[in-house]
Amino acid sequence: MLGPGEFRRVCRACGRAEELERERCSACGADLNAMAVPPDNGFVDENPALRHVDPNNRVELDRFNRRDEAELACGLLRFHRIPCELSSMVIPGLPADTILWVHAEDAELAWALLADMEREASGKDKDVS
Ligand SMILES: [Zn+2]
Secondary structure (H helix, E strand, O other), X not given: OOOHHHOXXXXXXXXXXXXXXXXXXXXXXXXXXXXXXXXXXXXXXXOHHHOOOOHHXXXXXXXXXXXXXXXXXXXXXXXXXXXXXXXXXXXXOOOOEEEEEEEHHHHHHHHHHHHHHHHHHHHHHHHHO
């Protein structure tokens, strides 16, 4: 049996094991309490506050040429309580890019979360091949 001091929670964003009493990952700053909720237990994006990004205070975080990838990234950010919005930019003759917007003050954390997700995805690809 594990004593209370031996229990660790693992950061879902970067995989770092943290003390149970920690609220935020010391490596990537992700909210460890938010991660206690299983991701397949429904997305937390019913919260309307997570669906709206102030157009006057937003930055373009990333662009995706596939809408499903954009929605996956957006779902991840909302899971971490970071509001985000998607918009499509259609340029005649080019594939439509989906732009992922976040508030300027969330950009750094959001970018780190996406970078972690991409690292994880590319790691999985390597395992498979
Ligand atoms: Zn972390």
